[in-house]
Amino acid sequence: MGWEHDLFALFDDLEGQASALHAAERTAEVADRSRAEYQQVTLAGRLMASTGTTVTLTIRGIGPVAGVIERVADGWLLLASGEHDWVVSLGAVTTAEGASIRSVPEVAWSPLTRLGLASALRRIAEAGEECVVHLVDGSRHDGALRRVGADFCELVEGEDRRTVLIAFSALAAAQSRS
Incomplete structure (x- = not known):
């Protein structure tokens, strides 16, 4: 049972890392889009x-x-x-x-x-x-x-x-x- 707990903890950790990477990419994408949109402001x-x-x-x-x-x-x-x-x-x-x-x-x-x-x-x-x-x-x-x-x-x-x-x-x- 201990190895299952460790395996689920590993999956949870990987899922957390993937979520953090996705959030970082999304933040960068939103910033890029915001800059691109602001270029249209007169x-x-x-x-x-x-x-x-x-x-x-x-x-x-x-x-x-x-x-x-x-x-x-x-x-x-x-x-x-x-x-x-x-x-x-x-x-x-x-x-x-x-x-x-x-x-x-x-x-x-x-x-x-x-x-x-x-x-x-x-x-x-x-x-x-x-x-x-x-x-x-x-x-x-x-x-x-x-x-x-x-x-x-x-x-x-x-x-x-x-x-x-x-x-x-x-x-x-x-x-x-x-």
Whole structure:
């Protein structure tokens, strides 16, 4: 009877070792899958999950701006900062502090979020509001957006009402004046 006990103890030990090896392999596989899935996460997805949250964004050509993310869409976001609203080009965002640890995959976004930066700027132009357009090189233009093209916007500025064309690739943000 002693040898049977030893044999069962050996089988139990082997089964325990097999379970431990399986658990170690599974842990490594889950970690690999997690890393592979995280490679699909975008900055826009993280910021979308942060809607309604106060964040500090560092924007190229402007510096840090703190505010509440009100909307995230294709290539831009709306940030409410004190008395100003900022339409920020996502390509100009260099850092974000205070963002959610979660993300929303772009396939789960509302169809309205497919509207690009041009749509947001058209809303400003239609309202006829004065704004400050900040460029990624640190320069800025004060005036009113008149029209918005496919890859640029037209701003009227100064007392002489001169027209300035601004390429979207150079635009960091449009800031409301009120």
